[in-house]
Each structure stands twice: as C-alpha cells, then as structure tokens.
Amino acid sequence: MxxxxxxxxxxxxxxxxxxxxxxxxxxxxxxxxxxxxxxxxxxxxxxxxxxxxxxxxxxxxxxxxxxxxxxxxxxxxxxxxxxxxxxxxxxxxxxxPARPRGPIARSRARTGLQLGDVRQECRGMARAALRLDSGALDELLMTVIADYGVVAAWNEVIMPTLQAVGRKWESAGEKYVEVEHFLSWHVSGALRRCVPPAVPERSGGTTLLACVPGENHTLPLEALAAALAGRGLPVRMFGAALPVEALVEAVRRTGPAAVGLWAQSRTTASRPLAHHVAAMEWGVRGARRSPVVLALGPGWAGHTVPGVLRPSGLSEALTAFEAVVTR
Known part of the structure; x- marks a missing residue:
C-alpha cells in the first residue's frame, strides 16, 4: 500500500x-x-x-x-x-485537497483581495475574476452551486467574494470597476442557469420579487429567486427598479401569496410603498385576499411597517416565503 x-x-x-x-x-x-x-x-x-x-x-x-x-x-x-x-x-x-462536499474548508491565501477567513473556493473565484477569466469563473460558480446548493453557495462563497471585490474597488478608486461588473454578470448568469424548469402555478400560490424604484442591485434577489425555484415554488421576478405603477399592476394581475421588495439602500426603501402593496386586495366579496409583503435587504433597516415581514438574510427569507406560499 x-x-x-x-x-x-x-x-x-x-x-x-x-x-x-x-x-x-x-x-x-x-x-x-x-x-x-x-x-x-x-x-x-x-x-x-x-x-x-x-x-x-x-x-x-x-x-x-x-x-x-x-x-x-x-x-x-x-x-x-x-x-x-x-x-x-x-x-x-x-x-x-479540495473537498467540495465536506466540512467548510477555510483559506487565508493571498489573492490581492481582503477575503479574510473564507471557503477555499472564494480564493479561486476571486483570482478568476481578477484575471477576467470567463471560462474558469463560470465553471467555479456552477460547481459551488451544484455542490453546496444556492443558499450555502451564496452565503459562503459568492457573497464574500462580491464583498471583497467591492471593498477593493472602493479602496482603489475606479481601478477595479471592470472586475466587479464582470463578476456580477457571471454570478447572475450562473444563478439563472441553475434554476429548474418553471413549476405549475396554483391560484394565489406564487411569489413576486422586485427591486423598489431606484434600486438596481438585483443579485441578492436573483439568488432568492433561484433558491425558491429550486424548492419547487413558483416565482415571478421583475428585476431592478420596478416603477410603482408597474409594481401595483403586476401584483393586481398575478395575485401573489407573497411579495418581496428589495432595497439595498435606505434612500430607496419606501414604507408607504410597502404599506400600499400590503393593503392591496383582490377576489370576490367575502373571499378577498391580500399578499404578505416581505421587506428584503439592508435598506429596510430602521423601517418598521406594520404587517410587513423583515427577514434578516437569504435563509430566513427563503423559510418565510415557503411558509406563506405553502400554507
């Protein structure tokens, strides 16, 4: 031997x-x-x-x-x-050796980014992003999503790498803007590719996700959409900066069980908007329904809206949406 x-x-x-x-x-x-x-x-x-x-x-x-x-x-x-x-x-x-499915393997290896104590895959992803290596980055993203699932891949690998690139960009002026855009684009593509075929919808059993007006940070919401779809829950995703009128019309037309409103910044979070959506009703008299509204993202910190849920992260949001849609 x-x-x-x-x-x-x-x-x-x-x-x-x-x-x-x-x-x-x-x-x-x-x-x-x-x-x-x-x-x-x-x-x-x-x-x-x-x-x-x-x-x-x-x-x-x-x-x-x-x-x-x-x-x-x-x-x-x-x-x-x-x-x-x-x-x-x-x-x-x-x-x-790499152990994709084993316990969390941490790395402090230097990549030029302040990654800290993270999974080993963060190092490879950061290097691929810095080199603008499309093939390697796509392969790494699809591998970590397949091995860990969307939630763990986002929390343990993708988000720490995105945050490290963001810190590098902030500290180096405009030097690393292309790296941040490059990484974000490939993360978005990987999240969409991992979504299974759409599941049949039932009346009142879907989720509507959208960024509030003026909010263009969509990646966390895309991760949530992918995680919900991965659990067989129907999702309608409307992306960045959905105007108020369009949001109201989308809710009225689809009659969702839950509505997730993402705000990255406090300047975009709107309590009146969340309250208005939560108060919307549809259906016949005596059996009218309203959506459960979830305020998502750090922009809602300090904003308390009666009747509106505020999960603290992707895992908690996923659990909350699943409870609402399947009840």
Whole structure:
C-alpha cells in the first residue's frame, strides 16, 4: 500500500483538474503554463498523467498571485520559478485537497483581495475574476452551486467574494470597476442557469420579487429567486427598479401569496410603498385576499411597517416565503 503524503493523500499528488479547481483556472491554463514556462511537475503516473505535488501547487499559486496584479505571464512565471520553495514537506502542510462536499474548508491565501477567513473556493473565484477569466469563473460558480446548493453557495462563497471585490474597488478608486461588473454578470448568469424548469402555478400560490424604484442591485434577489425555484415554488421576478405603477399592476394581475421588495439602500426603501402593496386586495366579496409583503435587504433597516415581514438574510427569507406560499 502506498503511504500517504504530507497532505494525507494515498496517491501522493494532485491531478491537473484538481489543481485547476484549487487555483480557479481552467485545466487548459495549467497545461499551458506547464508547456510554455516549465511550471509543471516532472512526475507522471503509469498512465502518463501528471501528478502535482504541494511544492508544484505553491509555485502555481505564486504565478496566479503575480498575474492577478497585472504582471505579464512570462515575467510572473520567471519570478515564480526563482521563488519556488525549497522545502516541499513544509509547503505540503498548507496544501489540502479540495473537498467540495465536506466540512467548510477555510483559506487565508493571498489573492490581492481582503477575503479574510473564507471557503477555499472564494480564493479561486476571486483570482478568476481578477484575471477576467470567463471560462474558469463560470465553471467555479456552477460547481459551488451544484455542490453546496444556492443558499450555502451564496452565503459562503459568492457573497464574500462580491464583498471583497467591492471593498477593493472602493479602496482603489475606479481601478477595479471592470472586475466587479464582470463578476456580477457571471454570478447572475450562473444563478439563472441553475434554476429548474418553471413549476405549475396554483391560484394565489406564487411569489413576486422586485427591486423598489431606484434600486438596481438585483443579485441578492436573483439568488432568492433561484433558491425558491429550486424548492419547487413558483416565482415571478421583475428585476431592478420596478416603477410603482408597474409594481401595483403586476401584483393586481398575478395575485401573489407573497411579495418581496428589495432595497439595498435606505434612500430607496419606501414604507408607504410597502404599506400600499400590503393593503392591496383582490377576489370576490367575502373571499378577498391580500399578499404578505416581505421587506428584503439592508435598506429596510430602521423601517418598521406594520404587517410587513423583515427577514434578516437569504435563509430566513427563503423559510418565510415557503411558509406563506405553502400554507
């Protein structure tokens, strides 16, 4: 039996695919760096597949960190080769195999962003975003959503990465605006792709989601829509900055069991609007119904509207909507 290496693996090495997932790059990128710059390992398995050691991965991590700062790949590779660790056993202790479905694996590895104590996948996602690597970012997003589910993927991976990019943009002027837009676009696409086919609706059993007028931050609401759809609950999503007249007409036409109004900023949250929607009625006399309104997002902090629910996060909102729609 082959003894385990310093990471606890029995086969003493990582495949190219495993390395790519850890770094947040496409496997073709890893192979290209190996072919062009000599960053790959000398070892192969019996099937001629490369096996990457802890020292090899540390060298590639250095390469990723340098390219994320804007350094040309050739120069980054030269520095990574010069700076490669000499004590492979010591480096191996900091490298663990990816465990998508296991307990939360935390990472403090440097990416140029202030990620803090987060899941390992945040590191790869941040690097892919900084490199504007569409293929790697899409693959990482779909993998974490498939492995963890929408709620955990959003809370533990996607949202921390978005927040880190936002902090970087705020501290660096306009330098990282393109990264924030790039990441947001791909997150939105991944959330939509993971939504199952629409489920049949029943009268009064649907959810209506919309951003309040003037509010353009839709991603948290898109995550909620995807999570609701994933539980088989019908959702009608109206996106950013829905005008008051359009919101009222949408509620009147669809007769939803619940209405979620998202406000990221206090300047967009409107108590009169929430109260008006909650007071709407439809149906025949003696059997008229009204929607349950949920005020979603940090913009509602300090806004108390009688009869309007205010869940504190995605998990709580999902539970509240499910209770209303299925009762």
């Amino acid at each position: 082959t003894p385990p290496d310093a990471t606890g693996r029995q086969d003493a090495g990582f495949t190219t695919g495993e390395v790519a997932r850890r770094l947040g790059v496409a496997p073709t990128t890893v192979r290209s760096w190996d072919r062009r710059y000599g960053l790959g390992p000398p070892l192969h398995t019996g099937g001629k597949h490369r096996r990457w050691t802890a020292a090899d991965i540390a060298r590639l991590e250095r390469m990723c960190a340098l390219t994320a700062t804007g350094l040309p790949p050739a120069e980054a590779a030269r520095i990574a080769l010069v700076d490669q660790p000499t004590d492979g056993a010591t480096t191996a202790k900091s490298v663990t």
